[in-house]
Amino acid sequence: MEIKIERMDHLGNGIGYLDGKITFVPKTVPGDIVDIKITKEHSHFLRGSVQKIIRPSENRAEAFCPFYANCGGCLLQNLSYAASLTYKKNKVADLLSKVKEDLTYEMVANPKCQNYRNKITLKVKNGQIGYYAVASNDLVKITSCAIASPQINAVLPELSKLNIKDGEIVIRTNQAKECLIIISSKEKIRWEPLLNIPTLKGIIINDALVWGQDYLMEKINELTFKINYRSFFQVNSAVAALLFQKVAASIKPNSQVLDLYSGVGTLALSVAGKAKAVLGIEIVADAVTNALENAKLNKINNVTFKTGPVEQLIKNIPSCYDTWIVDPPRKGLDEITHQAILKYKPQQIIYVSCDPQTLQRDLNLLKNSYDFSQVTLFDMFSYTYHVESLVVLTRK
Numbered sequence: 219m220e221i222k223i224e225r226m227d228h229l230g231n232g233i234g235y236l237d238g239k240i241t242f243v244p245k246t247v248p249g250d251i252v253d254i255k256i257t258k259e260h261s262h263f264l265r266g267s268v269q270k271i272i273r274p275s276e277n278r279a280e281a282f283c284p285f286y287a288n289c290g291g292c293l294l295q296n297l298s299y300a301a302s303l304t305y306k307k308n309k310v311a312d313l314l315s316k317v318k319e320d321l322t323y324e325m326v327a328n329p330k331c332q333n334y335r336n337k338i339t340l341k342v343k344n345g346q347i348g349y350y351a352v353a354s355n356d357l358v359k360i361t362s363c364a365i366a367s368p369q370i371n372a373v374l375p376e377l378s379k380l381n382i383k384d385g386e387i388v389i390r391t392n393q394a395k396e397c398l399i400i401i402s403s404k405e406k407i408r409w410e411p412l413l414n415i416p417t418l419k420g421i422i423i424n425d426a427l428v429w430g431q432d433y434l435m436e437k438i439n440e441l442t443f444k445i446n447y448r449s450f451f452q453v454n455s456a457v458a459a460l461l462f463q464k465v466a467a468s469i470k471p472n473s474q475v476l477d478l479y480s481g482v483g484t485l486a487l488s489v490a491g492k493a494k495a496v497l498g499i500e501i502v503a504d505a506v507t508n509a510l511e512n513a514k515l516n517k518i519n520n521v522t523f524k525t526g527p528v529e530q531l532i533k534n535i536p537s538c539y540d541t542w543i544v545d546p547p548r549k550g551l552d553e554i555t556h557q558a559i560l561k562y563k564p565q566q567i568i569y570v571s572c573d574p575q576t577l578q579r580d581l582n583l584l585k586n587s588y589d590f591s592q593v594t595l596f597d598m599f600s601y602t603y604h605v606e607s608l609v610v611l612t613r614k
């Protein structure tokens with residue numbers, strides 16, 4: 219069935235209409251005219267898959283990954299990079315225009331939009347290693363990943379020597395090209411073949427270190443970070459560096475900063491030079507241990523960290539913090555944290571978000587008490603539909 223793709227949804231699927239019914243077609247681009255097979259018929263919508271491209275959109279690009287046709291990993295490869303940035307900007311602007319009309323947007327592009335990821339999570343099913351297909355749990359076997367770092371790609375072929383039938387494998391790397399391999403599986407794993415990987419620093423199986431070390435070191439801007447395999451770290455070190463610089467530039471000199479969801483201390487340590495004092499709060503104990511070590515390592519002594527859920531610790535923090543950095547997981551801020559903002563009334567909130575939808579919800583709750591005009595977008599996750607946003611809010 220022939221369909222013209224008119225726009226894209228927030229998950230990167232093309233949208234067209236068949237007999238007036240909204241039809242989602244993955245891996246299509248606005249302007250494409252395609253022949254599709256209907257794969258799902260719902261009373262309110264249809265889903266289709268492309269059989270043939272009848273006339274390609276002028277924004278269509280050739281995918282650069284040999285697994286793109288089947289893999290669900292990075293759906294936007296058939297958009298030109300410039301068009302993918304426009305798509306992301308429009309997607310965030312559509313959402314946030316419902317909160318405030320006069321916002322301006324700046325997009326920070328990825329200096330290296332392929333081979334940028336320092337971490338990937340692979341599924342293993344029936345002895346095959348790969349990613350899931352689009353919107354399914356069917357495994358697509360891969361032997362390389364075009365958005366993963368060259369170091370990850372060097373490790374990928376070695377993984378088949380593990381002979382795992384089912385499980386999950388995470389590879390983490392740093393800019394020094396070292397790697398950790400983290401395996402979860404119910405099977406007995408013979409990990410010794412991995413020792414042939416010259417840059418291997420550690421092997422972790424079912425949450426236990428079996429060889430080497432359980433952390434990597436990473437240098438971002440002028441700071442060095444120790445990162446345990448359980449600790450969060452931004453997946454794109456080059457764009458993370460630009461984000462950290464922007465957060466530091468947004469802080470007022472001598473401010474007292476609360477860094478909520480502080481991870482291994484990246485933002486707290488990035489702003490420490492300008493701030494009077496910084497307190498970070500983070501739920502993962504290993505990340506807090508790293509953050510305290512990272513403060514020492516970088517000879518920064520006006521920063522401290524506490525372990526625990528923000529929603530608990532926030533109830534009893536001193537009232538001196540005039541600047542709050544919030545960098546929550548995708549679910550955004552919870553009700554207790556919103557209440558704490560209204561109670562403590564920080565002068566400035568620097569909101570770093572990896573989910574525009576929860577950012578929209580949270581800004582809506584804050585807009586009566588805070589002014590904001592600029593949204594900075596960071597293309598942290600190139601060729602996927604994800605985008606990182608930063609908004610600086612000033613108390614009215």
Ligand SMILES: C[S@@+](CC[C@H](N)C(=O)[O-])C[C@H]1O[C@@H](n2cnc3c(N)ncnc32)[C@H](O)[C@@H]1O
Nearest residue numbers: 450479480481484500501502527528545546547
């Ligand atoms: C998006 S990451 C940001 C980390 C850090 N700002 C960075 O840039 O590396 C979110 C962090 O929040 C932590 N986290 C998740 N839920 C939390 C909670 N309820 N309380 C405190 N920290 C939490 C995660 O462990 C993770 O380190």
